[in-house]
Amino acid sequence: MNGNRGERIQEAVRATAAEFLAKEAGPQSLITVTQVALSNDARSARVFISVLPESAEEAALAFAQRNRRELAEFFRTRVRGAFPPHFEFMIDRGEKNRQRLDELSS
Numbered sequence: 001m002n003g004n005r006g007e008r009i010q011e012a013v014r015a016t017a018a019e020f021l022a023k024e025a026g027p028q029s030l031i032t033v034t035q036v037a038l039s040n041d042a043r044s045a046r047v048f049i050s051v052l053p054e055s056a057e058e059a060a061l062a063f064a065q066r067n068r069r070e071l072a073e074f075f076r077t078r079v080r081g082a083f084p085p086h087f088e089f090m091i092d093r094g095e096k097n098r099q100r101l102d103e104l105s106s
Contacts, residue, residue: 013085018033021049021064046090050092
């Protein structure tokens with residue numbers, strides 16, 4: 001895949017997932033899309049999220065996984081000319097580690 005096209009699709013996935021989660025998730029937690037890893041053929045996307053408060057991580061991850069089909073439909077309405085990838089959500093452990101290091105260095 002053309003690198004520029006891949007970057008555009010990756011950014012579209014990140015923005016669309018962030019908008020979808022902000023719109024559909026309840027007020028009990030804040031879900032932030034931190035990064036997206038797109039496969040070479042753009043058929044699958046790993047969406048990394050961070051959740052506040054931490055106690056809501058598992059519920060937020062389960063919510064995101066349950067709503068993958070709805071996210072694909074939302075993606076179709078927002079991004080013209082791109083087939084929605086298979087979405088997989090993961091907690092961004094790297095972001096959690098960076099936050100922990102910030103806490104320790106303060």
